[in-house]
Every structure is written in C-alpha cells, then in structure tokens.
Amino acid sequence: MRLSIYRYDPDRDAAPRMQDYQVALEPSDRMLLDALVRLKEQDDSVSFRRSCREGVCGSDAMNINGKNGLACITKLAELPDHVTLRPLPGLPVIRDLIVDMTQFFRQYESIKPYLINDTAPPERERLQSPEEREHLNGLYECILCACCSTACPSFWWNPDKFVGPAGLLQAYRFIADTRDQATSERLDSLEDPYRLFRCHSIMNCVDACPKGLNPTHAIGKIKEMMVRRSV
Amino acid sequence: METVRADVAIIGAGGAGLRAAIALAEADPKLRVALISKVYPMRSHTCAAEGGAAGVIKSDDSLEHHFNDTVGGGDWLCDQDAVEYLVQEAPKELIQLEHWGCPWSREPNGSVAVRPFGGMKKQRTWFAADKSGFHILHTLFQTSLRFPSIERYDEYYATDLIVDDGRCQGFTAIEMRSGQMKRFQAGAVIIAGGGAGRMFPFTTNGAIKTGDGMALAYRAGVPLKDMEFVQYHPTGLPNTGTLLTEACRGEGGILVNKNGRRFLQDYGMGPETPLGKPVFKTMELGPRDRVSQAFWHEQKKGNMLPTKWGDCMLLDMRHLGEKTINERLPLVRDVTTSYLGVDPVTDPVPVRPVVHYMMGGIHTDIRAATPLAGLFAAGECACVSINGANRLGSNSLTELLVFGRRAGLSAAEYVRSARPGNDAALEAKATAAQARIRSLFEKTGGKESTAGLRKEMMATMEQNAGIYRDANGLSEACTKLGELRHRYAEVELNDKTNVYNTDLLQALELGSMLDCAEAVTVSALARTESRGAHQRLDFVERNDTKFLRHSLAFHHPAQPPRVDYCDVVITTSQPGVRDYSGDHK
Numbered sequence: 156m157r158l159s160i161y162r163y164d165p166d167r168d169a170a171p172r173m174q175d176y177q178v179a180l181e182p183s184d185r186m187l188l189d190a191l192v193r194l195k196e197q198d199d200s201v202s203f204r205r206s207c208r209e210g211v212c213g214s215d216a217m218n219i220n221g222k223n224g225l226a227c228i229t230k231l232a233e234l235p236d237h238v239t240l241r242p243l244p245g246l247p248v249i250r251d252l253i254v255d256m257t258q259f260f261r262q263y264e265s266i267k268p269y270l271i272n273d274t275a276p277p278e279r280e281r282l283q284s285p286e287e288r289e290h291l292n293g294l295y296e297c298i299l300c301a302c303c304s305t306a307c308p309s310f311w312w313n314p315d316k317f318v319g320p321a322g323l324l325q326a327y328r329f330i331a332d333t334r335d336q337a338t339s340e341r342l343d344s345l346e347d348p349y350r351l352f353r354c355h356s357i358m359n360c361v362d363a364c365p366k367g368l369n370p371t372h373a374i375g376k377i378k379e380m381m382v383r384r385s386v
Numbered sequence: 387m388e389t390v391r392a393d394v395a396i397i398g399a400g401g402a403g404l405r406a407a408i409a410l411a412e413a414d415p416k417l418r419v420a421l422i423s424k425v426y427p428m429r430s431h432t433c434a435a436e437g438g439a440a441g442v443i444k445s446d447d448s449l450e451h452h453f454n455d456t457v458g459g460g461d462w463l464c465d466q467d468a469v470e471y472l473v474q475e476a477p478k479e480l481i482q483l484e485h486w487g488c489p490w491s492r493e494p495n496g497s498v499a500v501r502p503f504g505g506m507k508k509q510r511t512w513f514a515a516d517k518s519g520f521h522i523l524h525t526l527f528q529t530s531l532r533f534p535s536i537e538r539y540d541e542y543y544a545t546d547l548i549v550d551d552g553r554c555q556g557f558t559a560i561e562m563r564s565g566q567m568k569r570f571q572a573g574a575v576i577i578a579g580g581g582a583g584r585m586f587p588f589t590t591n592g593a594i595k596t597g598d599g600m601a602l603a604y605r606a607g608v609p610l611k612d613m614e615f616v617q618y619h620p621t622g623l624p625n626t627g628t629l630l631t632e633a634c635r636g637e638g639g640i641l642v643n644k645n646g647r648r649f650l651q652d653y654g655m656g657p658e659t660p661l662g663k664p665v666f667k668t669m670e671l672g673p674r675d676r677v678s679q680a681f682w683h684e685q686k687k688g689n690m691l692p693t694k695w696g697d698c699m700l701l702d703m704r705h706l707g708e709k710t711i712n713e714r715l716p717l718v719r720d721v722t723t724s725y726l727g728v729d730p731v732t733d734p735v736p737v738r739p740v741v742h743y744m745m746g747g748i749h750t751d752i753r754a755a756t757p758l759a760g761l762f763a764a765g766e767c768a769c770v771s772i773n774g775a776n777r778l779g780s781n782s783l784t785e786l787l788v789f790g791r792r793a794g795l796s797a798a799e800y801v802r803s804a805r806p807g808n809d810a811a812l813e814a815k816a817t818a819a820q821a822r823i824r825s826l827f828e829k830t831g832g833k834e835s836t837a838g839l840r841k842e843m844m845a846t847m848e849q850n851a852g853i854y855r856d857a858n859g860l861s862e863a864c865t866k867l868g869e870l871r872h873r874y875a876e877v878e879l880n881d882k883t884n885v886y887n888t889d890l891l892q893a894l895e896l897g898s899m900l901d902c903a904e905a906v907t908v909s910a911l912a913r914t915e916s917r918g919a920h921q922r923l924d925f926v927e928r929n930d931t932k933f934l935r936h937s938l939a940f941h942h943p944a945q946p947p948r949v950d951y952c953d954v955v956i957t958t959s960q961p962g963v964r965d966y967s968g969d970h971k
Binding site for chain 1: 425426428429430431433434481484485486487489490491492493494495496497498517520521528529531532563592593594625626628695717720721724725836837879880881883884885886887888889892
C-alpha cells in the first residue's frame with residue numbers, strides 16, 4: 156500500500172513535509188497499525204505512539220485520510236490503497252504523528268474527573284442498582300484518545316477555554332453516577348460562556364469517536380440540567 | 387544534568403505505580419512523589435486486563451478458600467505469608483476502589499457482582515463488564531489527580547538506577563519530547579514497570595511490555611526471581627494474540643477440539659460439566675497452565691483444527707446468547723468481530739495459547755522491598771511471590787493493588803530515616819549512565835539493527851521457551867541469547883535526532899528484553915523438574931526435595947546470569963496434589 160505521512164522533526168526540519176512510502180503488507184496484517192509497524196522496520200525514524208494495539212489504551216490516535224481514528228482498529232481492508240496520515244489536528248506537533256496532549260489533559264483535569272462524595276463511606280461497597288450503573292453506559296468507555304476534541308472546531312479555536320467533547324463527556328459521566336454528590340458544583344464550574352456553551356452541536360465528535368460514543372448527547376444532557384436549575 | 391528531587395520516585399504509572407503513589411500521598415501529604423512513565427498513565431497495560439480482580443466478598447466464601455486456591459494454583463511455589471496478606475487485603479482494596487468510583491458491575495440488590503474464574507473454588511472475581519483493568523486504571527489515575535503531592539512525568543524513560551552508599555537513591559531518565567536526560571534524586575525508588583511478554587512474538591502484551599523495570603533492578607544487582615515461569619493464556623486470538631478473557635469460560639463458554647470434543651476432560655479436568663453451567667475448578671475452569679498444556683497435547687495428537695491462522699481450538703460461546711455476551715463480554719465480541727471477523731453470538735471462535743504474564747520478576751519480600759536498600763517493586767515486574775509457578779486469573783489486578791499500596795507504605799516508612807545522599811557521587815553516576823546512552827546514540831559503523839536482533843530473540847524464545855521445554859532447546863536458547871547480548875553492542879541507530887526518538891527507545895527496550903530473556907532461559911534450564919507453567923519434557927515430575935525453592939538469577943555484565951535459590955515460605959499448606967477433577971475437592 157502507499158502511505159503518505161506527515162513528517163516533522165523540529166531538530167532538523169524548518170517546516171513539516173509529506174513523505175511517501177510503499178509498504179509491502181503480509182497476509183496477517185489486518186489493521187493500519189500493522190502497516191505502520193512494518194513501515195517502522197523500513198524507516199526507523201517515522202514516529203508515532205502505540206501501546207495496547209487493541210483499541211483500549213488510546214495511544215495511536217491520528218488523522219487518517221482526513222478523519223480522526225485509532226490506527227489499531229482501523230481495518231486495512233476498508234481503506235483505499237493510498238492512505239494519508241497526519242497528526243491529530245489542532246494540537247501542537249512534537250514530531251511526525253506525535254502531538255502534545257498537554258492542553259487536552261488540562262481540560263480533562265479541569266472537570267475534576269473523580270468521584271466526589273463527602274459522606275463517610277460505608278464499611279462495604281456503596282450500593283448501586285444495575286439500572287443506576289447502566290446510566291454510565293456510553294460515558295465510561297472513553298479511552299481519552301482525543302479523536303473527538305481534536306475534530307471539534309470549537310476546541311480548535313479555544314483549546315484553553317472550551318473543555319471540549321472528551322472532558323465534557325467525563326463531566327457528565329460523574330454527574331450521572333448515583334454515587335457522586337457534586338452535581339451542582341460540577342454545573343457551577345461549567346457555567347461560563349466558554350467551558351460548556353462553546354459546543355454548537357456540530358457533532359464532529361460523534362463522527363470521530365472510535366469507540367462509538369456520543370459526547371454531543373452528554374453535552375446536551377448537561378445543558379438541559381443547566382436550564383432546568385435556572386428556571 | 388538537570389536534577390529532579392523527590393522523596394519517593396516511582397517508575398511506571400500503571401495500576402501498581404498509581405496505587406503506590408496514592409498510598410504515599412495519603413500516608414504523608416508532605417512527601418514529594420515523582421511518578422514517571424514511558425507512556426501517559428492510562429496507556430499502561432493494566433488497561434488491557436479484562437476479566438476482573440479476585441477478593442473474598444460473598445458470604446459463602448472465605449479467606450482460607452482464596453488462600454488455598456492461590457497456593458495450589460501456584461503449585462506450592464507461592465510464599466504463603468504473602469498470599470495470606472494478599473487475600474486479607476484484597477477485599478479492602480476492591481472496596482476502596484469502589485469508594486473511589488470504580489464502576490463495578492452490580493447484582494440486582496446493588497451490591498457488587500462477582501463471577502467464577504479458573505482455579506477458584508468460589509465466585510470472587512469482581513468485574514466491570516470485561517474491561518475491569520481499564521476501569522481500575524482509570525479510577526486510579528483519576529483519584530491520583532486529587533493529590534497535589536504527586537508530580538507526574540509522563541513520557542520519561544528510565545535508563546539506570548543510581549546506587550550509592552549501598553542504597554538506591556534515584557535514576558536517570560530520558561524526557562522523550564526533548565531527548566534530554568534528567569537525574570531523579572529520591573530517598574526511595576519504587577519500580578512498577580510491568581511485565582516482559584514482548585520477548586515472545588505471540589503475546590497478549592502490548593508493545594510497551596518490554597521488561598524495562600525488571601532489567602533496571604537486575605542490572606543494579608537485584609536478582610530476578612522465578613523467571614522461568616511464563617504464563618500462557620489458553621485463549622488468545624490466533625492471528626494477533628489479543629486476549630479473550632477467561633471470563634468467556636467463567637460465563638459458561640466451552641473449549642472443543644476439531645472433533646467437537648470438550649478435550650479438557652481427557653487431561654484430568656473432567657468429568658464433562660453441563661453446557662452453560664460451569665463448575666468451579668473443573669473443565670474450562672481449570673487453571674491456565676493445565677489448560678494451555680492440554681492444547682499442546684491435543685496438537686501432538688492431531689486434534690487441533692487447521693485454520694488460516696494456524697492450528698486452533700474452538701471457544702464456543704453461542705449458547706450464552708446475545709444478551710449475556712453484550713452485557714458481560716462486550717469487548718470480547720468487539721475484538722473477535724474486528725480482528726477475526728467472527729461473531730461469538732453465531733460462531734465458535736478459534737483460539738490458541740498465547741504468552742500472557744510473567745510470574746517471576748524482581749525479588750521482593752512481603753513489604754515489597756528488594757534486597758537493595760531504598761528500592762521497592764510491585765505489580766507484574768515484581769515477584770513477591772503470590773503467584774508461584776502459575777498465577778490464577780484475576781489475582782494479578784488484586785496483586786497490583788495490594789502490593790502497590792504496600793510498596794508505597796514501605797517507601798514512606800523507609801524515607802523517614804533515610805540519610806541525605808552525596809550529591810557529587812550521585813551526579814557522577816548519572817553522568818556515567820548518560821555516557822552509556824550517548825555511546826549507543828552516537829555509535830556509527832555498527833552492523834546490527836534493533837529490528838533484526840529482536841526478531842531473532844523472539845524466534846528463539848518461541849521455539850525453545852514455550853509451554854513444554856527440554857534441555858536441548860533451552861541450551862540452544864541460552865547460547866543464542868548470549869550471542870545476541872554480544873551483538874547488541876553492535877546496534878547502530880538510524881535516527882539520530884533528540885526529539886521523541888522512538889528508535890533509541892526501541893533499542894533500549896530490546897536491551898531490557900534480552901536481559902529478561904536470558905534470565906528466563908538460564909533459570910529454566912537449571913530447573914530440572916516440571917512445576918506449574920514450567921514443564922520439562924525431560925523432567926516430567928515435580929521435585930519438591932530439590933526444587934521447592936525460588937530461583938534467583940543474578941546479572942553479570944558479560945556472562946550469562948548466575949542462578950541461585952532461596953526457600954519458599956510455607957505457613958499452613960504443605961505441598962500436595964493439584965486436583966481439578968470434578969468433585970474431588
């Protein structure tokens with residue numbers, strides 16, 4: 156297959172460039188990451204992140220023919236013979252396909268992504284019915300790969316002020332958890348012109364999520380709660 | 387060299403490293419904790435653990451049962467004082483995770499749900515669908531964000547421990563994004579660097595599992611214990627090695643050979659149990675070593691099914707129905723469909739055994755302390771040892787919690803009385819470490835490539851250090867790995883840039899794997915008996931007189947490791963017969 160890859164090494168390159176490769180695939184190669192691992196044996200200098208290679212760790216998010224996705228679960232059979240790979244858009248590039256995730260994680264951390272419950276915990280587990288637990292479905296599977304936030308024009312414009320779809324999905328994950336008691340504090344922290352309300356329901360995030368999650372829906376839920384508590 | 391000063395520095399931010407960091411922060415908020423990892427914490431391999439974590443919680447279970455299952459499952463090579471500590475702390479840790487927000491699956495009454503697992507006498511495996519490790523890791527990462535005393539250094543690769551005055555006082559590490567080396571100076575160091583499955587070509591382990599933590603300690607003179615015990619998980623996807631959790635069988639999935647026979651009954655794990663009604667410690671709920679070994683024998687008999695991915699057995703889950711599979715095993719369905727094109731709801735899934743876990747690792751005691759003062763270790767990289775010769779499924783997530791915490795507490799206690807270090811001496815050692823990396827980085831005229839040597843190492847391990855071993859194969863592997871160790875000095879990098887140099891990283895990782903691989907094969911050759919996951923075709927019996935002992939491999943820079951032994955701690959359970967045959971329990 157033919158791979159065109161965004162190359163940039165700040166040590167050597169004045170500007171980024173695209174480099175073309177021919178990669179000979181083996182019959183066992185099934186996913187785009189397999190092709191990248193083969194390419195790396197041809198050219199050691201091509202740089203990308205990868206870890207679990209099964210779509211759980213979120214390392215190998217990149218822009219694949221214009222769409223964000225994970226290389227390890229993108230099927231070669233469903234790609235054309237010529238594939239263009241670029242780093243996730245909107246984040247500073249460290250090198251080649253490796254982006255600086257600092258801004259992304261800062262937004263994630265800003266929503267206090269941990270359970271807040273100030274009552275003394277019981278000796279055993281806190282009870283939660285299977286139905287209550289199900290409220291987390293579609294929220295708690297997020298792997299923090301950043302495919303969604305880096306597909307979002309609002310995040311491109313205001314990565315320092317807009318929490319972005321990934322962070323907001325997590326905000327709602329804790330609001331939806333019956334064990335969490337900080338709903339009003341969480342809503343307060345999102346009550347400003349940017350953090351939540353820069354979401355204009357463009358829904359690129361839904362299209363980009365490799366895990367099939369729907370951040371726009373979760374954001375809608377938060378907005379609904381905001382409205383309900385203000386009337 | 388830039389110096390980062392901390393009270394305790396932790397290498398590895400997966401489950402064990404994060405749990406240790408939180409324990410330190412809770413023990414004393416004034417302690418400065420530096421948490422370094424070669425990947426962002428949530429990329430650590432804990433995230434790929436699927437089935438769950440064992441801890442006694444239901445009224446029909448007891449700590450004694452968990453203890454006996456673990457010790458028998460480990461073929462009596464476990465240290466029983468450590469197992470007692472594990473089973474006693476396990477429920478506390480799992481409840482603690484619940485209080486921190488871990489989304490455990492639930493029973494109708496709102497209590498946590500548990501499922502059966504291989505080699506366990508009762509249902510005691512806590513789970514969060516089939517993404518238990520993922521949720522444990524995320525819960526720990528999220529909780530760690532509450533503690534300002536934990537300073538993270540994401541994407542730093544530790545290269546050398548710094549030992550002075552007979553104690554570990556820090557390490558050097560490369561900041562990946564700049565390529566700069568930094569010196570971490572700390573009163574105590576905890577290694578939580580994970581396993582080394584990547585020394586084999588066919589493994590469930592992600593690309594980052596290259597034994598770096600083990601190799602760090604090993605080169606600093608700490609022995610690697612019981613390295614010959616490498617766990618094969620019976621049910622890997624035949625093309626990629628991706629794990630299909632044991633929970634597939636815990637939920638009632640069955641294993642059949644090409645004739646449709648549930649073959650485990652022919653290997654001492656029968657009688658056959660009713661379809662969809664798994665019986666504890668029987669048939670498909672036998673321990674991983676025995677089940678994987680049965681695959682090997684079936685292959686010899688020609689009973690495996692030839693497929694385009696090689697010879698396989700079939701994991702049949704069709705009778706569980708779509709609803710159960712979606713609720714309890716969603717990731718399994720996802721993975722088999724995307725990687726194999728097989729939907730477990732409608733078709734049996736081809737599987738074969740795959741390298742999964744290192745029972746062995748850095749020699750630690752029950753306090754998670756290594757023999758080197760100031761150095762602690764926990765998680766898969768450590769051998770405490772609760773797994774003995776064969777780990778039971780769902781004990782490893784529990785282990786990283788219990789001993790991750792213990793490592794944190796032990797380090798906190800240790801640094802209270804640690805003397806300040808000699809800055810000049812430490813700086814000199816860091817400079818020497820830097821020179822070693824620089825010479826690899828700048829080397830020209832080298833004849834070897836990382837990818838080439840890695841392939842040869844993997845082929846040797848696959849061929850000679852697999853499920854069944856013998857003296858010929860192991861000797862050949864030892865010779866080959868010795869040769870690769872020499873040739874490694876001839877590796878030349880193609881990429882000579884500072885910024886995020888993955889070529890350099892992979893060369894260093896290969897160095898770690900070669901060290902671990904040699905410890906595996908030399909220890910395996912020396913253990914002339916069969917026990918748990920270490921099966922010798924030329925020594926088929928367990929030999930308690932000679933080998934009811936832990937092996938200890940000591941590093942030598944230019945020669946194969948020296949192997950020594952230490953006693954197993956036995957408290958209440960004398961070595962007996964491992965019985966997985968139906969109702970004889």
